[in-house]
Amino acid sequence: MTGNPRALLFESIHPSAEGILQAAGFAVERISGAPEGTALDAALAHATVVGIRSKTQMHAAHFQRHPHLMAVGCFCIGTNQVDLRAAESKGCAIFNSPFSNTRSVAEMTVAEAVCLFRKLFEKSAQLHAGRWDKTATNAHETRGRTLGIVGYGHIGSQVSVLAESLGMRVIFHDVVRKLPLGNAQSRPTLEALLREADCVSLHVPETPATIGMIGAKQIALMKPGAILINNARGTIVDVEALAAALRTGHLGGAALDVFPDEPAAAGDLFESQLRGCPSAILTPHIGGSTEEAQELIAAEVAEKLVHFWQHGSTETCVNLPEVDLPVLRAGQLRILHVHRNVPGVLGTMHTLLAKARININAEYLQSNPRTSYVILDVEGFEDPKLLDGIAAMPETIRMRTTAGSNAPSASDSRK
Structure with a gap:
């Protein structure tokens, strides 16, 4: 590609991302919604970097058909909408927030x-229907209740702190040993957590181990009248089993912000067995949809894309080896080389440069079991054919260069 790099932003990403990318020299195009099929391919045809949220699906075929893509920014937490291994095989960096x-x-x-x-949604619905029902039956304070958190990561641990400040007793379960905050207990x-908790809140990623994690068997273990909250991933909970537990009264309530099948766009019909359950709070995947969060996400991911483009930094990249790189000094050239992790590659590169x-x-290197990422800062560079020699190495996945002015050169070779 020639000219300014092109950034393509889908799904109504916060406008501050556009400003950050434009300031770095990107030509930015915004497309509302999450295109699919030929529409997505047509949009990707001229993109250098792409910004998506949770709806746009980037499959292996997209990276095969569009090897010019240098990076994808997921302006959200999850990256399960992207084929990370396929992107890695093309040297395309994936970032998230x-x-x-x-x-x-x-x-x-x-x-x-x-x-x-407190049954607030049920009481509100009754008043909207013209029915006054002032009663304390089945209404409880949160103070003294036991909150069970499944997944004690960034969000789960923050829920722990907030809940404890309300006087709740917090227990948690995580597959990795975690340091409890406050008085929380693992x-x-x-x-064990399901049997003990008055409220169970799920905060785990979608993995083969978590899909269907909460089904009829697990719900049956929960206390009669307990409540279930899922603001994580829609595939974690068996919705049919949950709906049955709510209608029989085994569970006292549930709140879901995510669902196994979600409408593609605003205004589309939402179908779920939970519709009509008065004890269920249903929200349209808005857990992170606050002005504050979206602005922070936009800045974080856009800056990661800029740093990768300008300097080659892959810090917090989810699919390529992580390297945090300094700004390149004027007069130097930075060679950014992604290659298969096999013996002899560095030796060949050093020999070519020495000759x-x-x-x-300066030299930086990080590897994972499949892929290595080496960065060489060089000076005295005069022979552009040398780059062709490095790019032609059979182990090369992708190679590009940036100049000391921080303005990337047009050099980008990939296989």
């Missing part, structure tokens, strides 16, 4: 717990 909407999701989770314990198994009498001022 694992922290920026933490507070928004945590606040909503605790607010939903309060609403469910539980060794999911089953050309090129001095290496």
Whole structure:
């Protein structure tokens, strides 16, 4: 590609991302919604970097058909909408925002717990229907209740802190040993947590181990009248089993912000067995949808894309080896080389540079079991054919260069 790099932003990403990318020299195009099929391919045809949220699906075929894509920014927490291995095989970096909407999701989770314990949504619906029903039956304070958090990561631990400030007793279960915050206590198994908690809140990623994690068997373990909150991933909970537990009264309430099948666009019909359950709070995947969170996410991911484009930095990249790189000094050239992780690649590169009498001022290397990422800062560079030689190495996945002015050169070779 020639000219300015092109950034393509889908799904109504916060406008501050556009400003950050434009300031870095990108030509930015915004497309509302999440295109599919030929429409998505047509949009990707001229993109250098792409910004998506949770709806746009980037499959292996997209990276095969569009090897010019240098990076994809997921302006959200999850990256399961992207084929990470396929992107890695093309040297395409994938970035996300694992922290920026933490507070928004945590606040909503605790607010939903309060609403469910107090039956606020049910009482509101009754008044809207003209029915006055002032009663304390089945309404409880959160103070003294036990909150069970499944997944004690960024969001789960923040929910823990907020809930404890309301006087709740917090227990949690995580597959990785985690440091408890405040007075929270860990539980060794999911089953132990389910039996003990008055409210269970899910905060786990979508993995083969978490799909269907909460089904009829697990719901049966929960206390009669307990409540379930899922603001994580829609595939974690068996919705049919949950709906049955709500209608029989085994569970006292539930709040879901995510669903196995979600409409593609605003205004589309939402179908779920949970519709019509008065004890269920249903929201349209808005856990992180606050102005504050979206602005933070936009800045975080856009800046990661800029740093990768300008300097080659892959810090917090989810699919390529992570390297945090300094700004390149004027007069130097930075060679960014993604290659298969096999012996001899560095030796070949060093030999080529030595024969050309090129001095290496700095070298950085990180690897994972499949892929290595080496960065060479050099000076005295005069022979552009040398780059062709490095790019032609059979182990090369992708190679590009940036100049000391921080303006990337047009050099981008990939296989």
